[in-house]
Amino acid sequence: MTGIVVLAVAVMAALGFGLYRRTRDGRFAADAAAGDGPTTPTTPTTPAWTAILAAHPDGELGERATLVQFSSAFCAPCRATRVVLGGIAEREAGVVHLEVDAEKHLALVRALDVRRTPTTLILDAAGRELGRAAGAPRRDQVLAALPA
Amino acid sequence: MTGIDPRGPRFTAAVTALIVAAALVIPSANLSALLMFIQGAFFAVGAYAGVQYTPTAVLFRRVIRPRLSPPTELEDPRPPQFAQGIGLVFAVVSVTGYAIGPVLLGQVAAGLAFAAALLNAVFGFCLGCELYLRGLRLKERLA
Numbered sequence: 016m017t018g019i020v021v022l023a024v025a026v027m028a029a030l031g032f033g034l035y036r037r038t039r040d041g042r043f044a045a046d047a048a049a050g051d052g053p054t055t056p057t058t059p060t061t062p063a064w065t066a067i068l069a070a071h072p073d074g075e076l077g078e079r080a081t082l083v084q085f086s087s088a089f090c091a092p093c094r095a096t097r098v099v100l101g102g103i104a105e106r107e108a109g110v111v112h113l114e115v116d117a118e119k120h121l122a123l124v125r126a127l128d129v130r131r132t133p134t135t136l137i138l139d140a141a142g143r144e145l146g147r148a149a150g151a152p153r154r155d156q157v158l159a160a161l162p163a
Numbered sequence: 164m165t166g167i168d169p170r171g172p173r174f175t176a177a178v179t180a181l182i183v184a185a186a187l188v189i190p191s192a193n194l195s196a197l198l199m200f201i202q203g204a205f206f207a208v209g210a211y212a213g214v215q216y217t218p219t220a221v222l223f224r225r226v227i228r229p230r231l232s233p234p235t236e237l238e239d240p241r242p243p244q245f246a247q248g249i250g251l252v253f254a255v256v257s258v259t260g261y262a263i264g265p266v267l268l269g270q271v272a273a274g275l276a277f278a279a280a281l282l283n284a285v286f287g288f289c290l291g292c293e294l295y296l297r298g299l300r301l302k303e304r305l306a
Contacts, residue, residue: 018188018273025187025278028278030281030285033285089295117296
């Protein structure tokens with residue numbers, strides 16, 4: 016009897032969590048520290064780019080935006096995300112895609128509070144974080160979150 | 164790196180969910196222990212040899228895949244392999260609970276393994292992989 020109860024709870028927990036994640040994954044939200052919204056960054060705090068540059072000294076900031084993707088080896092959706100972001104960087108002028116290996120840069124992961132892979136940060140031309148999405152974003156979600 | 168058909172691990176996850184659900188529903192703790200032991204053996208093959216070599220993966224390749232359209236993209240086998248290792252830990256705990264006691268331990272461990280397998284089968288979502296970065300962050304903090 017207990018086993019059936021455990022099974023029922025597990026089914027509901029898994030379906031609830033899965034449906035919740037499906038609505039959240041890939042959605043860009045403004046970082047609380049970065050400003051009021053994706054289009055109006057107000058607080059010129061230390062740009063996220065400063066920390067990223069410390070881990071990736073040869074990284075280059077895009078003139079319009081930089082898509083910083085955190086990936087790890089044990090991450091199936093990272094591959095799809097790489098394809099989406101890479102394609103956008105290729106087609107959109109001034110947009111750069113930079114992939115960071117989360118496992119090798121744990122200090123940066125903690126500094127930017129990245130919790131899972133893939134996480135995509137959108138930086139403006141000055142290297143400030145405009146927003147971030149956890150989980151694989153769709154092409155249209157990235158395009159909508161890009162600064163003009 | 165050679166990619167694998169992402170539907171293979173999802174099929175494996177669906178079979179895993181069925182086996183673990185059966186272990187939870189069967190009223191005999193000994194039979195539950197046996198089922199979780201078999202599932203644990205599958206996990207062990209997946210974790211050590213690779214997800215391409217589990218019995219369900221072989222079944223998928225020989226019987227199911229030939230009837231499907233070719234995959235649109237291939238997947239890195241390392242994430243599901245890592246997840247099989249996590250599954251193995253839960254299976255070992257579950258077998259211990261069912262065989263030695265307390266049975267509730269066996270049921271809770273089986274329930275967690277079932278939830279993870281169902282998430283993978285239904286949503287293609289790899290819980291073990293998601294927890295990987297969390298685990299790394301925690302490990303670094305403790306070190």
